[in-house]
Amino acid sequence: xxxxxxxxxxxxxxxxxxxxxxxxxxxxxxxxxxxxxxxxxxxxxxxxxxxxxxxxxxxxxxxxxxxxxxxxxxxxxxxxxxxxxxxxxxxxxxxxxxxxxxxxxxxxxxxxxxxxxxxxxxxxxxxxxxxxxxxxxxxxxxxxxxxxxxxxxxxxxxxxxxxxxxxxxxxxxxxxxxxxxxxxxxxxxxxxxxxxxxxxxxxxxxxxxxxxxxxxxxxxxxxxxxxxxxxxxxxxxx
Amino acid sequence: xxxxxxxxxxxxxxxxxxxxxxxxxxxxxxxxxxxxxxxxxxxxxxxxxxxxxxxxxxxxxxxxxxxxxxxxxxxxxxxxxxxxxxxxxxxxxxxxxxxxxxxxxxxxxxxxxxxxxxxxxxxxxxxxxxxxxxxxxxxxxxxxxxxxxxxxxxxxxxxxxxxxxxxxxxxxxxxxxxxxxxxxxxxxxxxxxxxxxxxxxxxxxxxxxxxxxxxxxxxxxxxxxxxxxxxxx
Numbered sequence: 001x002x003x004x005x006x007x008x009x010x011x012x013x014x015x016x017x018x019x020x021x022x023x024x025x026x027x028x029x030x031x032x033x034x035x036x037x038x039x040x041x042x043x044x045x046x047x048x049x050x051x052x053x054x055x056x057x058x059x060x061x062x063x064x065x066x067x068x069x070x071x072x073x074x075x076x077x078x079x080x081x082x083x084x085x086x087x088x089x090x091x092x093x094x095x096x097x098x099x100x101x102x103x104x105x106x107x108x109x110x111x112x113x114x115x116x117x118x119x120x121x122x123x124x125x126x127x128x129x130x131x132x133x134x135x136x137x138x139x140x141x142x143x144x145x146x147x148x149x150x151x152x153x154x155x156x157x158x159x160x161x162x163x164x165x166x167x168x169x170x171x172x173x174x175x176x177x178x179x180x181x182x183x184x185x186x187x188x189x190x191x192x193x194x195x196x197x198x199x200x201x202x203x204x205x206x207x208x209x210x211x212x213x214x215x216x217x218x219x220x221x222x223x224x225x226x227x228x229x230x231x232x233x234x235x236x237x238x
Numbered sequence: 239x240x241x242x243x244x245x246x247x248x249x250x251x252x253x254x255x256x257x258x259x260x261x262x263x264x265x266x267x268x269x270x271x272x273x274x275x276x277x278x279x280x281x282x283x284x285x286x287x288x289x290x291x292x293x294x295x296x297x298x299x300x301x302x303x304x305x306x307x308x309x310x311x312x313x314x315x316x317x318x319x320x321x322x323x324x325x326x327x328x329x330x331x332x333x334x335x336x337x338x339x340x341x342x343x344x345x346x347x348x349x350x351x352x353x354x355x356x357x358x359x360x361x362x363x364x365x366x367x368x369x370x371x372x373x374x375x376x377x378x379x380x381x382x383x384x385x386x387x388x389x390x391x392x393x394x395x396x397x398x399x400x401x402x403x404x405x406x407x408x409x410x411x412x413x414x415x416x417x418x419x420x421x422x423x424x425x426x427x428x429x430x431x432x433x434x435x436x437x438x439x440x441x442x443x444x445x446x447x448x449x450x451x452x453x454x455x456x457x458x459x460x461x462x463x464x465x466x467x468x469x470x471x
Contacts, residue, residue, distance in 0.1 A: 022389055078384040085309055160384050161255050164302040169260040175267055182274045 023075050027068040027117045031124040034064045038127060057127040059178050062200040064125060066174055068117040069142045072110035073149025074167050080106055080154045081163050099234060103151070110146035115139040134206035137216075141199055144219045148195060148226050149173075155230045195219045240321050244329035252333060257299065261341045264291065265348070272349040284350050285426045289402075292341035293363050293422060296334035296371030297398070301387035303330065304378045304464065313465055323461045327375065327453070335367040350430065358438065359429035365445035366422030372449070372456045373398055379463040418452075421445040 038060070042053045053060065080103070083089050093099035118139035122130065130138065149170065157163035177200045179191035191197040198215035205211055252258065268287055272280050307313050316326055342363045346354050373394045381387040402423050404414035414420050421441045428438065 020385075023385065075385055075388075078388075082383045082385070159302075159306055161299070161302040161306050163384065164299055165256045165260050168298060169256075169263060172263060172267055175271070182270065184270075184274070187270065 020075075020079075023072070024113060026071065027113075028120065028124070030067050031064060031117075031121045034060070035125055038125070056181070058204040059181060059200065061122070061125055061128045061130075062203040063174065063178060065118055065121050065138070065142060065203070066145070066177055066196055066199060068121065069110065069114040069146035070149055070170065070174060072113055073146040074153060074170070076106050076110050076146075077150045077153035077157070078160070078163055078167075080150075081157055081160055084154075085160070100231075103154070103230070107147045107150050110150055111143040114143040114146040118142050128203065130203060130206050134202060134212070137212065138199060138202055141195070141202070141215060141219050144223055145195055145199070148222055151226050151230050155226075155233050192218075195222045241325045241329055241332075244321060244325060245332055248329050248333035249336065251303075252299075252337060257295075257337055258340075261292075261295075261337065265341060265344050268345055269348050277351070280349065281430065284346065285423075285430050288342045288345055288359070288363065289366060289423050289426050292338040292345065293366035293426070294370045294398075295338045295341070296331065296367055297374040297377075297391070297395075299334060300330060300371055300374035301378045301381060301391070302384060304375070305381070305384065305387070308464065317465060323465060324457055327457060327460065330375075331368055331371045331453075334371050335364055338363050338367040346429075352430075355429040355432075358425055358433070361442060362422045362425030362429060364422075365418050365425065365442070365449065368449045369418035369422065369445075369452065370398055372452045375456045375460055379459055415441070415444060416448060418445045418448045421448075 038053075046052050080089065089099065089102065092102040097105070116139075119135065122135055153163060153166055153170070157166050173194060173196045176191040176194055177196035179187045179197065180200070182188075188197075195215075195218050198211075198218050201211055202215050268291075272283060272287070275283055304313070316323065339360055342359065343356070346356075346359060374391075377390045377394050378387060381390050398417070398419045401414040401417040401420050404411040404420055405423060405427070415424075421444055425433070425438070425441050425445075427433075428441075
């Protein structure tokens, strides 16, 4: 009950805060930009260089879908870092909601929005076929990715500057998600250790049941590790 | 002397915050990607990567640095220390430019097979880096949180990045040469592909003049909005 009330308050805050509304609409803007580039730039690129990007549309779709959880996860992490600096986090930890409840409520927002934006992005881009069941699964995995990014950034960054440093470093995750393009087995192995890589694999090979299972297991493992890491770091800081 | 001491402290702070470690990781990733590109593509990609990442690094980080110092009260104390605002800004700009220079040089040295005009490359990175860090200072004067900083960055990013498309030939594209980002990018490309001495002189002089004017403007805005919180001195 307490958690629901707090979540409602968070949603109200989001609606009243123009800055957060703006962030929530940025993914749509990004999808439209990707679509415009595909419509206008791909034929030009083909005419100029003979390179056909259509063969890589699975990767283009994956990169654009991964943008949403990465961005929303980071936005919520910075919101929490700001609130930690303003001592709001400390305040929340002594309320009935508790610090865990506070973090959960904050992370529900990017999780839900990542799921919604996966469908919106898929239909706006409309460049690569994915069966509905797999798309639904990908949307949930992307939601989990947003939680992983948000929680990881919030836990490892002691302050805003470290947050920015790590956020920059996290850019590597998107590159590693597309690492199969390099056709280097050792690099693909490295990428496979991260959950983001499996989203790209699922987009490109949506009917492979083993792949579905591997993706779910890797995401579950990462979520488990990150939650425990956050708990431990919370306990140590008390 | 005061600037050198502040510079030393800033570089140490950046080391502690992991800026250099992040760049080691990013450089390795860039090396990996560039090594897999066809040589024609890599010749275009390397200058673009050097401009698109190390030259712009100050724009990304300066917001967090200033906001952190604001929370810690460092900025309010500056007025009672011998360090002047001008020296404070200069120290931040130089320290972030050093990071950009090191990253840019390593990317160039490890990925490009042919000869590079290193001096030109360093000047190109410096002109862009100073410009983007100053834009970052102007952005952070309006922001109270990192998320706000990201949003406020957008118009300044357009000012810095969009004119760079003037490198594609179209009528009157030379008009965009007033932007230090364009001048920096032209010099960086010049370091790889060659450039006339007349153009080098013009681009460097224009870049220095524009950056000095922007620096003076930034100093005034920063002093009024951040140090004195919008109140008169």
